Amino acid sequence: MTDFDHGISAIDTGFCRPRFDASHLIVEAGRAAFVDTGTNASVPALLDALAAKGLTPADVDWVILTHVHLDHAGGAGALLERLPGARLAVHPRGARHMIDPAKLVAGAAAVYGEDEVRRTYGDLVPVPPERVVEAGDGHQVDLAGRPLLCLDTPGHAYHHLCVWDARSRAFFTGDTFGLSYREFDSPRGALIVPTTTPVQFDPEALKASIRRLLAYRPAAMYLTHYSRVEDIERLGRDLIEQIDAMVAIAGRHANAADRHARIVEDLAALYLSRAVAHGSPLAEGPMRALLAMDLELNAQGLEVWLDRQKAAAGA
Structure with a gap:
């Protein structure tokens, strides 16, 4: 776990290799939210991070998904089983796939193969419909009085949202703002690479989403792959x-x-x-x-x- 300011921490989910896939934990006034979850195998690391903060699963109010690709959302159902009071905020186009993951699994199998999906992600746990909140464009998640604004940001996927945290002046960007592995850092800072994974890449929509994020003049972006970057105008x-x-x-x-x-x-x-x-x-x-x-x-x-x-x- 890497701690940043404003109660934000990055948790390495352990997916694929170290510092590849992060879940972000936001803590405010003793309450917590996770942004993206990793896979089923990531759940113990997320619960350990809570304990390291002196929190319990009952202190988590929200799990927010940037989108439902399995490296971001595969563990959401299993995690929510362990969080008795938490709700799931997800793009309206992704909500049904969290409630019934069958089509999501089939789509991943079409890309990666059935055996690989089963080996890597395990059996996805459905999320009860009453715990799912559809976070459309402009939806605001309230974390102990701290507003987390959800913006519709297509281009990588039709069902992608980014989360604006005014407190830190930062976005949690999922895959919209690309990926940036820390091994590539130089004295100039971070290196950024777009991600155009199957099956919904739309270059014009993605560029429009990036420009929309830049219009907020963020101080930082928290990428799922891999966490905090700065010098945002250059990276954009x-x-x-x-x-x-x-x-x-x-x-x-x-x-x-x-x-x-x-x-x-x-x-x-x-x-x-x-x-x-x-x-x-x-x-x-x-x-x-x-x-x-x-x-x-x-x-x-x-x-x-x-x-x-x-x-x-x-x-």
Whole structure:
């Protein structure tokens, strides 16, 4: 667990590797909220973090999901079973998938394979409907008098929201503001990379969502992958530049027989060249290893977007 100011802590959920996937704990006046949960296997770490703060499961009022992709929300049902008074705030498009996870699991299996989903995420626990709050655009979660404002931020997924905490002047961004692994930090600060995982990537919507967040002039962003970043104006520009570059890469290889492999290689060249220019301390091999999953999934997301564009043009 890493503690920040304003009662905010990042908890490493243990998913995949250290400092890859975070749940954020917000504590206000002895009450608590989690933003994103990790997977079923993450629940003990989240409960341990509560205990380290001198809190009990009964002190948690809210679990807020930025979106329902399983690395962010897979453990929500199992966690809520342990939090007797907590409610779940989730985008209206994601609420039904928390109440009945069957389609969510099927969608993940279509991307990752059934065996991998079962091995990695286990059996998802449904959330009782009466504990689910649909957090549409402008919905405000009240944490012991501390307002947490939910904004609709599509682009990575149709059912994505970001949470504005006026107290800290920071957003909890899920995947809208990309990912930033601490291993890539340099004297210039953080390196940022967009995430375009399947199946709902929309570049124009994502850029609009990023600009909407920037309009609040936040002091920091808390990313699920991985936690607090600053120098937000620079990172926002970097994200938008890369989204445009990624769309261009996809378009360049749209009709290639080996489309996927070509997109992966060009994405790798894009990210690694930016990391080198940023002064990231790692050699190319370790950098590529850290980005391997993202290269694969971003390429898949771009391909789904390409196919959607082709289908729309054909219609």
